[in-house]
Amino acid sequence: MLAQLDTPTRAIFHNLAPWMQVVFYIAGGLACAVFAWGFWRRIRKYRRGRAEPRFDRLGARLGRACVTILGNTTVRRGDALGGWAHTLILWGFLVLFIGTCIVALDHDVLRWFGWKLLQGNFYLGFSAILDVFGVLFLAGLLAMLVRRSVLRPKALDYRRADPHNEACDRSGFATDDAIFLWLLLLIGVTGYAVEALRIAQGMPEFERWSPVGYALAHAASGFSATTKVDGHLWSWWIHGLLVLLFVAYVPFSKMMHIFTDAANLVFHDANAGRRLPAPPSTPGYRRITDFTWKELLDFDACTKCGRCHVACPANAAGTTLSPRDLILDLRTFANTALGTPEWLPQRFGTASRWPTATDPAAVDVAADVIRPETLWSCTTCLACVEACPVGIEHLTSIVQMRRNLVDQSLLDDNLQSALRSLGDYGNSFGESAKKRARWTKGLPFPVKDARKTAVEYLWFVGDFASYDPRVQELSRKVATVLHGAGVDFGLLHDAERNSGNDVRRVGEEGLFEMLAEENIEALRGAEFRAIVTTDPHSYNALRNEYPALGAQFPVQHYSELLAERIAAGSLHFPRRLGHRATYHDPCYLARYNRQVDAPRAVMRAVGVQLIEMPRCKTETFCCGAGGGRIWMDTSNEQRRTSEQRIEEALALGDVRYFVTACPKDYAMYTDAVNSLGCRDRLQVVDLIELVGEALEDGTA
Ligand code: SF4
Numbered sequence: 001m002l003a004q005l006d007t008p009t010r011a012i013f014h015n016l017a018p019w020m021q022v023v024f025y026i027a028g029g030l031a032c033a034v035f036a037w038g039f040w041r042r043i044r045k046y047r048r049g050r051a052e053p054r055f056d057r058l059g060a061r062l063g064r065a066c067v068t069i070l071g072n073t074t075v076r077r078g079d080a081l082g083g084w085a086h087t088l089i090l091w092g093f094l095v096l097f098i099g100t101c102i103v104a105l106d107h108d109v110l111r112w113f114g115w116k117l118l119q120g121n122f123y124l125g126f127s128a129i130l131d132v133f134g135v136l137f138l139a140g141l142l143a144m145l146v147r148r149s150v151l152r153p154k155a156l157d158y159r160r161a162d163p164h165n166e167a168c169d170r171s172g173f174a175t176d177d178a179i180f181l182w183l184l185l186l187i188g189v190t191g192y193a194v195e196a197l198r199i200a201q202g203m204p205e206f207e208r209w210s211p212v213g214y215a216l217a218h219a220a221s222g223f224s225a226t227t228k229v230d231g232h233l234w235s236w237w238i239h240g241l242l243v244l245l246f247v248a249y250v251p252f253s254k255m256m257h258i259f260t261d262a263a264n265l266v267f268h269d270a271n272a273g274r275r276l277p278a279p280p281s282t283p284g285y286r287r288i289t290d291f292t293w294k295e296l297l298d299f300d301a302c303t304k305c306g307r308c309h310v311a312c313p314a315n316a317a318g319t320t321l322s323p324r325d326l327i328l329d330l331r332t333f334a335n336t337a338l339g340t341p342e343w344l345p346q347r348f349g350t351a352s353r354w355p356t357a358t359d360p361a362a363v364d365v366a367a368d369v370i371r372p373e374t375l376w377s378c379t380t381c382l383a384c385v386e387a388c389p390v391g392i393e394h395l396t397s398i399v400q401m402r403r404n405l406v407d408q409s410l411l412d413d414n415l416q417s418a419l420r421s422l423g424d425y426g427n428s429f430g431e432s433a434k435k436r437a438r439w440t441k442g443l444p445f446p447v448k449d450a451r452k453t454a455v456e457y458l459w460f461v462g463d464f465a466s467y468d469p470r471v472q473e474l475s476r477k478v479a480t481v482l483h484g485a486g487v488d489f490g491l492l493h494d495a496e497r498n499s500g501n502d503v504r505r506v507g508e509e510g511l512f513e514m515l516a517e518e519n520i521e522a523l524r525g526a527e528f529r530a531i532v533t534t535d536p537h538s539y540n541a542l543r544n545e546y547p548a549l550g551a552q553f554p555v556q557h558y559s560e561l562l563a564e565r566i567a568a569g570s571l572h573f574p575r576r577l578g579h580r581a582t583y584h585d586p587c588y589l590a591r592y593n594r595q596v597d598a599p600r601a602v603m604r605a606v607g608v609q610l611i612e613m614p615r616c617k618t619e620t621f622c623c624g625a626g627g628g629r630i631w632m633d634t635s636n637e638q639r640r641t642s643e644q645r646i647e648e649a650l651a652l653g654d655v656r657y658f659v660t661a662c663p664k665d666y667a668m669y670t671d672a673v674n675s676l677g678c679r680d681r682l683q684v685v686d687l688i689e690l691v692g693e694a695l696e697d698g699t700a
């Protein structure tokens, strides 16, 4: 049924001659064809990546991604202004897009059946909703404009971390951003102009339901009738052509993130980096075609928001690594090598170190595109993956490329020697396995051998807590507290090996498998209820890596065990310490395994006044030791992250203790306070030292 004259509605092609309508449909068809071609180029590129099964539990994946995308939760995390501006743009865009689809459906489909949606109350509600969301859309765009041009956050500084490629011109990135923003702004503004000049031609009362358009129409009511008609026609064409330009431009620009980011969030692995994938048939990634389709999609999904760049400790230390730059360099190379050149790419001048060969088979990505020094700078802290709002999995790509470097022996002497020790002795200290439990000597009670006697807890001690003289005293304290609390525990003694967590992240897959298998065999030969470990790196390997090798053991960090005992009332403290302290969350505990509450519960129980650093819990800042960095030559760091972290704690003011719960952290931060000369102001302690102090004589 067609609308009656007095029924609220509007003509879709108001004012446009039939030939103009034909021209518009032809232009629309062309824009859609360009869009489809650009989209297909992308799909063709992803099909050149290695296969990877990411289509499991598709319903759950889609549901999770929808919640993330529509709620915009990851975008707002840690960036209120940028996040809310993006939410307004997203919802404004979505509602305006749906509105346009309804108009097309009504005009191009339903009317041929004699139906009309856009009339009466539906039309009034439709007009009001679109008008309001149009305002939100423009408000979001203006906020983004202010953020980019006035506030200029550090994250949006596109300067590269790698000084060897300073000659790289990234002005194309800024141009692409500007086109994106201004195109949407113009589309929004001209949309209101079209609406206002249409309403102004008759000022029907029901158009009050388009409050913005009606108000603007009122303002334009003084124009002559010809001006209103001509103005409407011109603004209609400008608006229409801008929309078609937008459609055609999407697959060649940042606008494509609408699709790539949505797909990336659907196919994202929530455990990316926590448990690494097995290497492909080649030892790691050498060619661009070694990357999986999901990794090629990762490169395209990057919106250059810079959150990973700002969060990265390697970047903060002044090395050549920035996870943002790494992803963008891989994108640039993939696009060149796989035949999908970008419209506005970063351009490498002749002074830059950038491979010129475009034959994908001829370029070693892990040496010529991303420099070995850059790959070795990664501490595998996972901050980039955690910070990325669109589910990019930087760390797996880094480790796959490291595997290739290991295969080519492109690693420094210190690391080579540590790996040799790990292979020969099962620990990075190059010490005999027989000395592993030597730290237990001098304890006033025997420590059980879990291979010979059944125990409740098998304590997986780890290399640092076993061999490093600075940490051995802490191990004795842990043993004393556990013993005093009546915990039945034992060790693997000389059968324990390095867990292989960092060996795997270095890229030495064969050695990781060897160490893991030896540990698994020893663990299977012991009788215990659960594993407890003081080492967050071992905790991650045992919890997340070993299950893929068929070894699933219940595992706890010692802070969890202590918190449990405290909650159960079997561990109580005669003293309340009253210290003002800050706590450093170890990456492998907090970020990798979301374990942030137990250490804090223990600190509360011993009466510590906890003052949090700005970067805490899952947003902690890496000490710089992970991913094998502790074994490497780190002279490329201009400012050590451990020292930056100590400065962050000192900036809290009157804080006397810097509490850690990881043997590597303890060693790193002890060195940092020494080199900064601030031992008199800040004392590095392990959580167990506070527990021991609160127990006074070390017994419960
Ligand atoms: S894992 Fe950490 S160090 Fe490595 S690139 Fe990511 S943020 Fe940087």
Ligand code: SF4
Residues within 6 Å of the ligand: 301, 302, 303, 304, 305, 306, 307, 308, 309, 323, 324, 327, 384, 387, 388, 389, 390, 392
């Ligand atoms: S990788 Fe993710 S966090 Fe980093 S710049 Fe790109 S979109 Fe932002």
